[in-house]
Amino acid sequence: MACGKSLRLTIVAKLTGLERAREQSNGTPQARFALHGMFLFLVGLLTGLVETNLNNPRMGLAAHLEGVMNGTFLVALGAIWSEVILGPPQKTVAYWTVLYGTYANWAVTTLAAIWGTAAMSPITATGHSAQPWQEAVVTVGFVSVGLSILTATILVLWGLRNAALREPSSENV
Template sequence: MDYRRRLLFHGMALFLIGLLTGLIEQHFTNVRMALAAHLEGVMNGTFLLAVGAIWSEVRLSHRASVAAYWALLCGTYGNWAVTTLAAVLGTGALSPVTAAGRSAAQWQETLVTAGFVSIGLAIIAASILLLWGLRGKAVPVAPKA
């Protein structure tokens, strides 16, 4: 699979999702969290574009490449999705700044908290794998004819 091209595609898709989220911010239970969801989509889309741009420099085994790719997608799309869910539900347990005084049903708070923890772990894992894949010297590239 061409991970580089797929990451670039998903980066643009998530960037667009973030832009569209921004267009409907006022319709969420928690407008400030909806703004955060908009920014998460745009920033995580940009992050995927950046990773796609450097993917040819990442030196990982096939298994580690697959893990990094899926951790990136789960973490970035998940970040937007969980933040959007928090905006819809109006949860506030993990976001006192964007949810000032808000809280939702306990099961909703627990669901959003579990989501944020999961995506946090996915992004950390992906970052560690990328850093590992970028260690050492670059492989020389033959000049184009």
């Protein structure tokens, strides 16, 4: 099953062009964040083109903004990633939780717009509701996004604190 999943991910990456772009970026985390950021920014823009056709257009607008803002966040994070000083395990957790959180934020918000759920979004969902299982999926999704982004933010902040506290070299003074 793992082999099949890996094959599907490889096929999706090749079809979307992400694999070739990753190879051309020399695989640096900064370049990967920039790539993911611009891709998510594009996804957010495309979401904006269809937001009025979704079951809950206000949540569709939120999904559009989540894609654009999270894409911008990833580009900005890529620009400072070399300043984040963490051990390899912590930096890996920060990297993957921020990617999960940004993409899942857009995806869950888009699902909420498509299904018209009111889960965890009373302002944008006024007058909308969906099947209980759809409300549950969106609730779990938003909770996982919140935990992921909080974890990533705390780790990145800690890594930047480590960078700010290190002794400056004579060339940086």
